[in-house]
Amino acid sequence: SYELTQPPSVSVPPGQTARITCSGATLPKKYACWYRQKSGQAPVLVIFEDSKRPSGIPERFSGSSSGTMATLTISGAQVEDEGDYYCYSTDSSGNHRVFGGGTRLTVL
Amino acid sequence: EVQLVESGGGLVKPGGSLRLSCAASGFTFSSYSMNWVRQAPGKGLEWVSSISSSGTYIYYADSVKGRFTISRDNAKNSLFLQMNSLRAEDTAVYSCAKDTVMAPYYFDSWGQGALVTVSS
Numbered sequence: 001s002y003e004l005t006q007p008p009s010v011s012v013p014p015g016q017t018a019r020i021t022c023s024g025a026t027l028p029k030k031y032a033c034w035y036r037q038k039s040g041q042a043p044v045l046v047i048f049e050d051s052k053r054p055s056g057i058p059e060r061f062s063g064s065s066s067g068t069m070a071t072l073t074i075s076g077a078q079v080e081d082e083g084d085y086y087c088y089s090t091d092s093s094g095n096h097r098v099f100g101g102g103t104r105l106t107v108l
Numbered sequence: 109e110v111q112l113v114e115s116g117g118g119l120v121k122p123g124g125s126l127r128l129s130c131a132a133s134g135f136t137f138s139s140y141s142m143n144w145v146r147q148a149p150g151k152g153l154e155w156v157s158s159i160s161s162s163g164t165y166i167y168y169a170d171s172v173k174g175r176f177t178i179s180r181d182n183a184k185n186s187l188f189l190q191m192n193s194l195r196a197e198d199t200a201v202y203s204c205a206k207d208t209v210m211a212p213y214y215f216d217s218w219g220q221g222a223l224v225t226v227s228s
Contacts, residue, residue, distance in 0.1 A: 001170050031212045035153070042203065042218040043153065049212060086153050088214060095167045097143070097155035097213075 002091040004100035011106040018074040020103045022087030032070035033088040077107045110134040110217040117222030130187040130204030138182035141207040144189050146200035194226045
């Protein structure tokens with residue numbers, strides 16, 4: 001089955017740039033999305049189609065994708081950005097969805 | 109406002125069955141593909157199954173194929189997940205999630221989830 005690989009954790013001081021990576025074999029041909037989940041809450045979409053930001057998501061969130069790696073960048077991370085971040089994409093057929101294992105972001 | 113409300117969770121013994129429901133409102137349910145996503149305690153998100161707007165196309169994760177059945181009733185704005193031959197590793201919060209209206213598909217709305225516990 002298809003997999004997306006993320007680092008388990010990322011930690012940055014407040015105001016610094018946080019980067020979370022996601023690697024997967026079909027990312028050159030399939031879009032990646034990013035979701036943030038805080039404890040006990042439903043996931044929130046923060047980036048879709050590799051680099052687009054939904055309305056209401058701060059400009060400090062950006063996304064990019066190159067080759068087999070997608071990257072979520074939070075420029076000037078804030079304490080409120082802490083949470084678990086999941087990348088999402090599909091297999092080559094587009095019919096099977098997949099999440100990365102998740103990355104816990106700590107801002108302190 | 110899109111609302112997705114799951115029900116039907118609970119405690120079931122290994123090998124048992126359970127049927128989850130998801131009541132949808134705030135959008136034209138029959139126009140969207142729908143999904144089930146689960147999250148085991150302390151673990152990450154796992155896609156379980158998808159069903160197209162008309163119910164024609166259905167897909168399952170390998171981990172549940174042959175045991176779970178997704179269905180929908182567009183007249184009642186409802187999504188279902190019939191879970192048979194349940195295992196301890198199926199213990200999770202199960203959430204329904206709405207797809208975007210067109211490809212590339214991703215989840216743009218989620219319910220709060222229903223807890224399914226498989227234990228003797």
